[in-house]
Amino acid sequence: MTNNIPSPPTCNVELAERVLVGFLKSETQRISMNKAVLGMSGGIDSALVLELAVRALGAKNILAIAMPYRESSPLSLELAQQGADKAGCEFSVIDISPLADAYFAQHPELGEGDTEAARLRRGNVFSRLRMTALYDQSAAVNGLVFGTSNKTELLLGYGTQHGDMASAINPIGDLYKSQVVALSRHLGVPSTIIDRPPSADLWQGQTDEEELGFSYDAVDALLYAIVEQRLSNNELLEKGFEQSFIDLINLRVQRNQYKRRPPLIAKVTGRTVNLDYRYARDWGT
Amino acid sequence: MNCRLAICQTNPKLGVVADNLQSHHQWLDRCIAENVDLALFPELSLTGYILRDLTSDAALTLDSPQINELVARSKDVSFAFGFVEHSRDHRFYNSFIFAEDGVIKHVHRKVHLPDYGIFEEGRYFASGNNFTTFDSKHGRFGFLICEDAWHLSSGWLHFLQGADVLLIPAASPSRGIETDTNHLASQQSWHALCAAQAKFLQTWVVRCNRVGYEDGVLFDGESAINSPFGDVVASAHQSDEDFVIHQLTDSPLKRARVETPLRRDAQANLVRRQLAIIANDPDLSALLDND
Numbered sequence: 364m365t366n367n368i369p370s371p372p373t374c375n376v377e378l379a380e381r382v383l384v385g386f387l388k389s390e391t392q393r394i395s396m397n398k399a400v401l402g403m404s405g406g407i408d409s410a411l412v413l414e415l416a417v418r419a420l421g422a423k424n425i426l427a428i429a430m431p432y433r434e435s436s437p438l439s440l441e442l443a444q445q446g447a448d449k450a451g452c453e454f455s456v457i458d459i460s461p462l463a464d465a466y467f468a469q470h471p472e473l474g475e476g477d478t479e480a481a482r483l484r485r486g487n488v489f490s491r492l493r494m495t496a497l498y499d500q501s502a503a504v505n506g507l508v509f510g511t512s513n514k515t516e517l518l519l520g521y522g523t524q525h526g527d528m529a530s531a532i533n534p535i536g537d538l539y540k541s542q543v544v545a546l547s548r549h550l551g552v553p554s555t556i557i558d559r560p561p562s563a564d565l566w567q568g569q570t571d572e573e574e575l576g577f578s579y580d581a582v583d584a585l586l587y588a589i590v591e592q593r594l595s596n597n598e599l600l601e602k603g604f605e606q607s608f609i610d611l612i613n614l615r616v617q618r619n620q621y622k623r624r625p626p627l628i629a630k631v632t633g634r635t636v637n638l639d640y641r642y643a644r645d646w647g648t
Numbered sequence: 649m650n651c652r653l654a655i656c657q658t659n660p661k662l663g664v665v666a667d668n669l670q671s672h673h674q675w676l677d678r679c680i681a682e683n684v685d686l687a688l689f690p691e692l693s694l695t696g697y698i699l700r701d702l703t704s705d706a707a708l709t710l711d712s713p714q715i716n717e718l719v720a721r722s723k724d725v726s727f728a729f730g731f732v733e734h735s736r737d738h739r740f741y742n743s744f745i746f747a748e749d750g751v752i753k754h755v756h757r758k759v760h761l762p763d764y765g766i767f768e769e770g771r772y773f774a775s776g777n778n779f780t781t782f783d784s785k786h787g788r789f790g791f792l793i794c795e796d797a798w799h800l801s802s803g804w805l806h807f808l809q810g811a812d813v814l815l816i817p818a819a820s821p822s823r824g825i826e827t828d829t830n831h832l833a834s835q836q837s838w839h840a841l842c843a844a845q846a847k848f849l850q851t852w853v854v855r856c857n858r859v860g861y862e863d864g865v866l867f868d869g870e871s872a873i874n875s876p877f878g879d880v881v882a883s884a885h886q887s888d889e890d891f892v893i894h895q896l897t898d899s900p901l902k903r904a905r906v907e908t909p910l911r912r913d914a915q916a917n918l919v920r921r922q923l924a925i926i927a928n929d930p931d932l933s934a935l936l937d938n939d
Contacts, residue, residue: 373826382822382832382866385887389861532864542825641700643863645662 367603371541371583372591376549379542380418383534387419390532391507393648398506400426402497402527403446403454404564405439407547407556408511408535410446414550415534416509417450425452426504430493433460439564442556449553457500459492486565490526498529507531515540515579518586519612520619521563521571528622539587540579577608585612649787649812649898654684655871655882657890659860662696663706665731669694669714672729675891679725684893686786687727690817690858690871691758691794692742694731697819698862703772707734710752715745722747726784730793730817732773733757739774744791744817746784754782756791760799766821766865769795781809787896790851794818797841797855807849808916812901814845816855822868835870839880847878850904850911852896859887876904 391397399416403409409427416425427450429443440456447454466488467474473484501508510530512522514537522528535543540561547557561571561579572578585604588594589612594602599609625637634640656675661667672689679687691697695706708715708731718729726748733743733755742758757776761769779802781790790806790813797803797816806814824833831839838855846853852875859869872883873894884890905911926932 373828375825375827375829377830378827378832379825381887382825382868385866386861386864390864538825642702643662643698643700645698645862646702647663648661 368581369584369588369602369604371580372539372587374538374542374545376546379538379546380415380550383415383546384418387415387509387532387534390645391420393645396505396507398424398426398504399509400428400497400501400504400506401509401511402493403427403429403443404511405429405436405442405446405556406559406561406564407552408513408516408543409443410552410556411543411547411550412509412511412534413446413450413452414547414552417452418550422451423453424506425450426500426506427452427454428457428497428500429454430457430459430496432463432489433458434567435564436562436567438559439562442553442559445553446556449551457496459489459496462492463488482566486563487523487526489565490523494526494529501531509534510536512536513538513540513543515583515586517623518590518616518619519575519582520615520622521575522622524622539583541583581608582612585609586616589613589616649896649901651786651813651896652683652685653786653854653873653894653896654679654682654687655854655856655873655884655890655892655894656687656689656693657856657859657869657871657884657892658690658693659858659867659889660690660693660696662862663699663702664696665694665706665708665714668696669718672718673721676721676725676727678891679727682893684725686784687725688815688817688854688856689727689729690856690867691744691819692730692732693817693858694729696862697821697858697867698865699732699772700768703732703740704734707732707740709734709736710745710755715752719745719747719752720750723750726753726786728791728815728817735774740772741776742769742773742793743776744793744815746782746789746791748784753784754780754789754791756780756793758793758796759802760795762795767795779805781806781811787812789813789815792816794820797845800845803845803849803851807851807911808914810911811849811851812898813852813854813896814849816842816853818855818857819867820857821865831870832868835868838870839872842872842874843878843880846874846876847904848910850876850901850908852876852901854896859885859889876900 427447431440497508508530510533512528513535516522562569728746730744733741744756746754759776761773763770788811790811792802822832822834827833842853854873856871858867872880875881882892882894884892
């Protein structure tokens with residue numbers, strides 16, 4: 364994929380902690396809320412967001428929820444529990460198996476199929492059922508859903524629209540995966556979570572890097588060079604990235620732009636929502 | 649000059665002018681209680697920054713009751729604040745008022761409206777057309793509103809007009825986490841910029857940057873005062889509202905200018921002649937086309 368992979372982006376962890384904790388506090392309290400719920404996958408992203416959330420709002424105001432399917436890895440649940448215990452917040456488990464199975468029963472090709480398409484659809488169903496549960500629980504505690512998608516995932520479109528990509532506010536959406544790792548170490552996320560190979564846990568034995576076909580360090584270095592440093596194709600080649608890898612990532616980033624934007628609206632009036640009817644979300648606060 | 653100056657590092661509410669007016673009155677109460685001569689607020693302190701379509705709704709005319717009522721407070725303390733100015737012909741400016749003795753002493757309309765990255769000021773604001781230094785009972789001042797300061801010619805024009813103090817109200821979106829210092833990259837640029845302007849224009853530089861978040865964007869404070877030698881003599885908190893007082897005096901202005909007489913040797917007429925030559929040269933004048 365690359366000859367000499369340039370280093371992935373660095374992160375000043377003290378500064379990041381201050382900015383992100385302040386963000387969670389400000390964007391929650393300015394709308395007169397003080398509670399948050401987040402989905403705990405047992406992975407590093409949600410464990411990091413939990414640490415940030417606890418620092419912003421206090422452990423007693425955070426509800427961490429694991430939402431396993433019956434085929435999910437038991438280790439994921441165990442690590443989710445570990446992360447919540449470390450952070451000292453309330454932890455609950457919502458089993459999505461009956462919900463998912465009820466749906467699959469009506470769509471057997473999806474429930475029993477072992478094709479890539481079926482696995483993908485099943486993964487998206489899990490992700491959106493979790494989103495449904497999280498948003499319901501957030502209403503129950505009058506809190507916000509904190510997002511756990513990092514910048515690498517958002518750029519690659521490696522997430523489920525209206526599923527794990529859904530949230531009220533997201534503190535780590537502008538951090539590359541390698542920066543997530545650095546900040547997680549700084550905030551004391553258990554090393555069992557940090558060192559586990561990242562996985563969406565959509566099927567047994569899945570790992571992100573195997574499914575994506577490249578390492579996070581390599582893609583972070585490339586994305587950083589493209590997005591932040593605005594390097595030209597020639598400059599990327601000079602840095603040691605291979606053309607096929609550059610093309611693959613450029614295409615993937617472009618094709619997934621739709622996931623990063625609200626739905627398109629057909630314009631017929633003079634002021635269309637978000638197009639030329641333009642207000643900050645924090646309007647009035 | 650001998651001026652007890654206060655930086656009011658505030659966190660405005662986005663588009664809620666009434667609340668921000670009230671908070672200005674409270675900050676001024678504090679200034680008066682602490683015998684402040686001159687108070688400086690951040691850019692767009694009456695409105696917040698990411699206004700977009702709120703720009704025209706949040707705007708006030710110079711003769712509006714809200715502005716009159718606020719300016720009246722300057723009988724007790726001179727102060728400068730930011731707002732959206734609604735002009736007689738319905739243009740909207742990112743403006744700053746310097747109020748003193750109960751009246752508006754000076755208005756600066758931001759000249760350099762950034763329209764890149766996260767900025768979209770050119771979409772909403774009309775541009776000011778001058779950098780005019782003015783006298784107050786506390787000294788000679790020049791305004792540079794945020795981006796104005798990034799264009800070195802702006803500060804230099806105040807320098808030529810004999811400014812003692814550059815007042816730099818700002819709403820600077822912080823960015824750049826890949827740094828090994830204790831400051832975001834954007835903040836480091838400000839430190840370098842203010843230190844250089846103070847040292848090489850030989851003025852006091854007072855930067856009042858706002859704090860708070862708007863739509864995920866942090867405005868990271870760290871307002872500061874640089875002496876005419878460039879060094880930071882007072883600074884405010886990195887992310888919280890803060891109130892910082894410092895005495896600005898004539899002595900360091902004199903010492904800096906005696907030590908290195910940059911003002912005396914500025915050769916402004918050379919620049920004027922050279923600008924005329926550039927403007928008349930068909931090749932070079934193309935470079936000025938966008939100005």
